[in-house]
Amino acid sequence: MIHLPEAFCERMRGLLGDQYGEFIASYDRDRVQGLRLNGLKTAGPESSPRDLARKIEQEAGFELQPIPWVRDGFYYREEDRPGKHPYHEAGAYYIQEPSAMAVVELMDPVPGDRVLDLCAAPGGKTTHIASRLKGKGFLLSNEIHPARAKILSQNVERMGVQNAVVTNEAPERLAPRFPEFFDKIVVDAPCSGEGMFRKDPQAADQWSPDHVAMCAARQGDILDQAAGMLKPGGRMVYSTCTFAPEENEGTVLHFLERHPDFEVEAVEGYEGFDCGKPRWAGVDPETEPGGQLARTFRIFPHRLEGEGHYMAVLKKKGEAPETAEFWAGPRMAVRKQMELLKDFADFCRENLAEAEWLADQDSYVLFGDQLYLTPREMPEMAGLKVVRPGLHLGTLKKNRFEPSHALALALRPEQARISLRLKPQEGPVLRYLKGETLDLNSLEGGLTSNGAGKGWVLVCAGDYSLGWAKLTGQIFKNHYPKGLRWV
Incomplete structure (x- = not known):
């Protein structure tokens, strides 16, 4: 049985009324x-x-x-x-925790949008957004804590995202660089984590009313910075994984008071998320001016199969401007250094069945010997802490190009001249993930060659790319990253 703080229980009793017993009973369920x-x-x-x-x-x-x-x-x-x-x-x-998936559903990104995920680690919402953008548009995924930003970047890579830039910045550093730039923003704000008590009992031990108040103040500051980065007519989803009204309805109410150019947007089809329109600090959402708080959403674990979430869709008043071309500035003078890309061009011609990577040479960026394909709408990022400026293509070595693991994960099997499809639960795929060499003679089928008898091989689990191997004769030399290998 999870030990719940008494002050938390008293507040939830007042918030939920006759539903409190059902709420507490939910902590005894898996x-x-x-x-x-x-x-x-x-x-x-x-x-x-x-x-x-x-x-x-x-x-x-x-x-x-x-x-x-x-x-x-x-x-x-x-x-x-x-x-x-x-x-x-x-x-x-x-x-991903089921209730957290609702955030991107409410935001509803579409291909071509410019989207900011402001508090993005570990990457659930970022990768959800990326799957809806389908490689079109621009996604800036930011995390203020360096270690968590690294985890975020790894998840962006694993999911094969091409059009995302990962930064490690404070919101107040980003706001002046992106005035009214984004069509949509997610602020999944750091919170007291009350919705995680069942998943992480230690979170309950660390809870206090003072921590709730501190989180509410910080959330307001983050929302203020995000507001300036949203276009008129744009949509911002504010969310937390806490039940605390101070961090939810309270934060939204105070934000609306500070930003009269915003309103809570009514979104149809999610009526099951609310819980009787609970009161907050004497404010009844049904009678509150404009009834805006009644348009926000809650997921409670006794009502729905999720741990708990709060969401508000905030619309910036005004008409969305015509989308203008946003040239990113110089791309490290790649046009003047095309000889540096010759080895990459050779790699594409020899190893990829589809070489559309060569179509937009202005989108290449070289950091030392590391080559990236950046999103077309990526603005000038000089002076910002950029963890991942786009899709990492690989390393330019002397007289050759070595593809990255990220490139493998961004490819489909049919895009490689040679692909090796391994059955997802059998020995060869497990040996590959452990870093072992594979012998072609020991494999039963699975090798597809489109005019190539040797070179880089895209190794796949079923229909999904896993990484690279190098085929020489009958031997696949394993290039699965050492840090990712299964023990």
């Missing part, structure tokens, strides 16, 4: 667990999320049930352990 299919890897022109889930069920042996409020989200059983499956390493899905 927590629910979910995964979200990666639309960048699993989407097919004629496949629904349910069809794709069935395919993964059959190939991985999972049992998946749809999460009602997200079209590509599914509950899984604890015994399935999807985090220990090759499909996880291939980025076929992202393990």
Whole structure:
């Protein structure tokens, strides 16, 4: 039994009234667990999320049930352990708490949008946004803590995201650089984490009313910075994983008082998220001026199968401006140094069946000997802490180009001249993930060669790319990164 702070219980009793008993009883139940299919890897022109889930069920042996409020989200059983499956390493899905998936559903990003995920680690919402952008548009994914920014960058890589830039900055450093730049913003704010008590009992031990107040003040500051980066007519989703009204309705109410150019947008189809429009600090959302707080959403664990979340969709008043070209400035003079890209061009011609990477040479950036493909709308980032300026293509070495693991994860099997499709739960794929050399003679099929008999091979778990190997004769030399190898 989780020990819940008495002050927390008293507040929840007042907030929920006759539903309090059901709420407390939810802590005696097992927590629910979910995964979200990666639309960048699993989407097919004629496949629904349910069809794709069935395919993964059959190939991985999972049992998946749809999460009602997200079209590509599914509950899984604890015994399935999807985090220990090759499909996880291939980025076929992202393990994410079910209620957290609602945030991007409410924001509804579409291909071509410019989107900011301001408090992005570990990357659940960023990778969800990226799957909806489908490689078109610009995604800035930011995290203020360096260690968490590194984890965020790793998840962006694993999910095969091409059009995201990862930064490690404070919101007040970003705001002057992106005035009214973004169509949509997510602020999944640092909070007191009350919705995580069942998942992490230590969070309950660290809870205090003072911590709630501190979080509420910090959330207001973050929202103020985000407000200036949103275009007129743009949409910002504010969310927390706490039940504290001071951090939820209170933060939104004070934000609206400071920013009369914003209003809470009514979003249809999510009525099951609220919980009787609970009162906050004497303010009844039904009678509050404009009734705006009644348009915000809550997920409670006794009402829905999720740990807990609060969400408000904030619309900036005014008309959205015409999208103008936003030239990013000089790209490290790559045009004047095309000889540096010759080895990369040779690699593409010899190893890729589709070499569309060569179509936009202004989007290449070279950091030392590391080559990146940056999003076309990436603005000048000089002076900012950029963890990942786009898709890492690989390393320019003397007279050769060595592709990155990120490039492998961003490719589909048919985009490589040689691909090796390994069955997802059998010995060869597990040996590959452990860093072992593979012998072609010991494999039963799976090798597809499009006019090439040697060179770089895209190794896949089923239909999903895992990494590189180098084929010489009958031997696949393993290039799976040492830091990722299974023990």
